[in-house]
Amino acid sequence: MITPYVGTAARYEVTVPPPLDGSTRARAGTLTLAHGRVETPQFMPVGTNATVKALSPDDIREVGASIILSNTYHLYLRPGHDRIERLGGLHRFMDWDGPILTDSGGFQVVSLGDLRVVNDDGVTFRSHIDGSSHTFTPELAIGVQEALGSDIAVAFDQPVFPSSPRAVVADATDRTHRWAERSVTAHQRGDQALFGIIQGGLEPDLRAASTRFIANLPVDGICIGGLAGDETPAQREAALDVVGPLLADDPRPRYLMGLGSPADLLEAVDRGVDLFDSVLPARVARNGQLWIPGGRLNIRNRSFLDDPSPIQEDCPCLACRRFSRAYLAHLFRARELLGYRLATCHNLTFTLDFMARIRSAIRAGSFPAMLPGLRLRAGRMSGGEGAVTSA
């Protein structure tokens, strides 16, 4: 057994460790945070602007979410972290009383900010909203997250595309390490956990060195960054095969940032990842793509206009309990707002139910045996579709 990790603002207990036969690195655990408990492996819906798009907090609960992610970069720019702090913090502001993880803003600064300049102090960029100039440093990124009052803050990092040249990856990885140390020093809030981020791209030696460096810091959890970008599933799995064995005896949770298709989630769990987030299930839902066991259906297709059946027979979500495919198809054609809400409820319910099935299999000790069936249920929602590049 792995001794439970006990930090001041986070406790993590691996309740079902990977089997000794090496057939999988999948494990189950319980992460206890200031606003509640999270069973792992777990998926975090993304509430970019302090809202999971189209859903109320009651909807977020009903789809099965136990923790959500919100974006530091977006909330810093609008409405401003100081304003949210004055209004009682992010939980009160958005009326979500469960755990919240805030990202560091590093990814959005690099992917959304214009005219960015990176140096060792931080990243200077222009707002994608109004063109105003800002500089994000590790100290500011931590200060913003402390003002928001999330359960988990994340160290500031410099992500690069997985396919970047080795020299670019090496430079960004070294800088990420220096910024992680500064983030640890800056972080003061005793009721907020702090996670560090591994970079290293697809270079095995850089990925391994980054894993060792971040694991040596006094952080409460370990983010695996710089993936879920333009890499192939095989490249991603190779990177996870570098990280996983190095963290085999580490008691802290591991979080792969930005991965969201069920097929991709399943393979990452098999390689020992505990936490995930992505805008993907909600984003494709708003485009009319609904996930069902074994595949997906495009609700904009004409054939659904006369279909009285629910999206998915056994789904407990609001859309499937009360409405037909025909009604959803009509709402999408008429661009009615309820359509976006119902479709989002369905895809997040499907994703969170899939994670619950994975946890059940791990707890029953039958995850390796159930992998083929879980792969079938996940369908082939992988590859380019997983490459969501902005939140």
Ligand SMILES: [Zn+2]
């Ligand atoms: Zn449903």
